Amino acid sequence: MRSALMLAGLMLVSMAGHAAEPTPDATVRKAYAVTQKTLDGGGEPPWRPPHRDQLMSKSLAALFARDDRYQDESGDVGHIGADPFIQGQDGEVKNLKVTVTQAPAGGKALVTASFRSFGKAMSVPFRMVEEGGGWRIDDIGLGKNSVRRDLAQPYDCGSFMGKPCKR
Numbered sequence: 001m002r003s004a005l006m007l008a009g010l011m012l013v014s015m016a017g018h019a020a021e022p023t024p025d026a027t028v029r030k031a032y033a034v035t036q037k038t039l040d041g042g043g044e045p046p047w048r049p050p051h052r053d054q055l056m057s058k059s060l061a062a063l064f065a066r067d068d069r070y071q072d073e074s075g076d077v078g079h080i081g082a083d084p085f086i087q088g089q090d091g092e093v094k095n096l097k098v099t100v101t102q103a104p105a106g107g108k109a110l111v112t113a114s115f116r117s118f119g120k121a122m123s124v125p126f127r128m129v130e131e132g133g134g135w136r137i138d139d140i141g142l143g144k145n146s147v148r149r150d151l152a153q154p155y156d157c158g159s160f161m162g163k164p165c166k167r
Helices: 004-019 024-039 059-072 147-150
Strands: 094-105 107-116 120-132 134-140
Touching: 024 094, 024 107, 024 120, 024 134, 024 147, 059 120, 094 120, 134 147
Parallel strands: none
Antiparallel strands: 094 107, 107 120, 120 134
16 A cells, blocks of 8 residues: 555656646746746756656657757757747847737647847747647747747758768
8 A cells, every 4th residue: 555655656746747737828938937047047948858848749849859869969050050939049038928829729729928138029939739638839930930840851860860970
């Protein structure tokens, strides 16, 4: 009985680490809290572990993981050369407003984060998907500015491409 209770407790703690947020805007707010911490000099950005699996859909997390793997194997910059949350390599997040711009329907929603970075007005759209019991980021940007589109492009090399990189 005692070991069963311990196992149940461990499972709850484990599940809590990967729990998604109950609303699409809450997920984006959480991502920007991580972004702010990163900008302040602490921790990993939202697209890297341990945040990636908590904030992103499985398919988007897999694309970011593949990009990280390419960078590790090749020593080159991957398909994302700037922070997609601030739309640049350097920036700041001031006066953040997170708005659901397309109401949840059919397990999908659109959320927009608006803020000021070095005095410039910024607006970042997020395609959201309901997955794993909560809302997760399924894309950052739209159309030509889609992070998913960029990450889905082929790489010159990589173990996942069957063509090892030469460093």
